[in-house]
Amino acid sequence: MYDVIVVGGGPAGATAAEDLARSGATVAVLDRGGRIKPCGGAIPPRLIADFAIPEHLLVARIRTARMVSPTGRRVDIPIEDGFVGMVDREDFDAFLRDRAEAAGAHRFTGTYRRIERRGSTAVVFRDAEAGEERHLHARLVIGADGARSRVARDEVPGGDRVPHVIAYHEIIAAPSAGGYDPDRCDVVYDGRISPDFYGWVFPHGARASVGMGSMVRGVDLKRATAALRAASGLAECQTIRREGAPIPLKPLARWDNGRDVVLAGDAAGVVAPSSGEGIYYAMTGGRVAASAAMACLASGRARDLQLARRLFLREHGTVFRVLGSMQRAYYRSDDRRERFVSLCHDMDVQRLTFEAYMNKKLVRARPLAHLKIGLKNLAHLSGLVPAARV
Structure with a gap:
């Protein structure tokens, strides 16, 4: 019997698990393993400071952001007195999971199936090694299993209706010549690349992330990314891997089931509108979910799980509203x-x-x-x- 089971081992789940373990709770983390989320990989200085991210995880330091218009106009914005860190999610997420385990969290690899309640709350999952169903019992569950969260769908009202952008990117070998700048992020606002979002070229040291996103059905994401690569002089670069996934656009109206489940990260819809930034908000969402879970464990009051959403929106709700208005405009x-x-x-x-x-x-x-x-x-x-x- 654990105090908390965290479903999902990305930035939100790993952060929640680490915080809970360091607070003295018994924690299990269930993660599918082997999945790398498509992501530009940008992390701001506040994330690096708030979550003690070591230098070796930063594969690039961005000093300039370039905005590119539909007509090809370019506006270079210098990042004064600092930089934006870039990480590779494969290594970054693994580090966060390892750190949670070092803090005392127990890790399990498998696929979430359902939650059962027969005297106690149990997460049922298919074990990756044994290939059979297993049960983990706990007092509480944190659903941090992504934008199409099965935990949210099963347990939280409205959890099956999250508006999202489908994002796709290609990790390529970075060129050594041409107009590519390893210290600059390019953000391309062009309806030929994305009719309702944007495309990006983000340096990752020896690699780069090139991708786009859209809510519009019928958009060929691979063709749009190929066009972006061609326009950016990156068509001939070696493609290392291709990834696609949904990115939520709006925080859910409710993050808990009023009983024993609370959501975090993409599962709760906390990706910034307009920018699509998610890593910082996922980790912050994991932290407030852990705080709400600890409050609930201490008081025995299920309503304390509502603290997660309340704490998050108290600090970031205004920013989300402003960015949402900017995207719509x-x-x-x-x-x-x-x-x-x-x-x-x-x-x-x-x-x-x-x-x-x-x-x-x-x-x-x-x-x-x-x-x-x-x-x-x-x-x-x-x-x-x-x-x-x-």
Whole structure:
């Protein structure tokens, strides 16, 4: 009998398991093993500090972000006084699982089947080695099993209705010549690549992640990625692996079942709108799920599981609302995307955007700059400013 079973061993599940083990709870982690999520791999300085990420996991340090418009306009935004770290999810996720195990979590490899309740709560899974069903018993369960979470679908109202982008990327051998810059992330806003999201070229040291995402049915993700590679001069680079997966677009209205299950990470829908950033928010979601579970274990009150969502949205809800509004405003057409990239020329936009990204909160230190950005936003969205103006 464990205190908590964590289903899923990605950043959210591994973080929850480590926090719980360090808090004195008995924890089991169930992970499928062998799966690498498609991900650009960007982690901000706050994540590195908050979760004690060692230097050796950073395969690149990004100093510039390049925004590319539908007409090919390029806006390079320097990352002042810092960098964005890049990680390879294969190594990063394995490190987090190993650290959780070192803290005292017990690891099991297999596929989640269902939750049964016959006197106690049991997670039923198919053991990867034995090939047969096994039961793990616990007082609580944390569902951290991804965007199409089976735990969420089975246990939490609304858990089967999460809007999502289908993301696809190719890990390639990074070129040594041409226009590729190993210290620069390229974000491509072009309806020919993605009609409602964006494409990316993110350096990973000796490798690079090239991909895109879309909610639109019928979009050929592989063909779009091939077009992005060709436009970026990367068509001839060796392809190391290909990966695809859903990315949720909105936090669920409820993260717990009112009894013994709480969700974390992609399973709870905590990927930032507009940017698609998920690693930091997944790990933060794992941390608040662990805090809610510890509160529930101590009090015996199932309602304490609601703390996970409450704590997360208290700190990040406003950022999610702002980014959601920006995505709805600017990602709807190439004309709007052109205007968005044009807006990125503004120095106030550049500074406040990256200050918010690096620190994971809206910056309130310069109210005049916020007012100017708001007025410029209205001018671009209303068409008062031509899209081609810089």
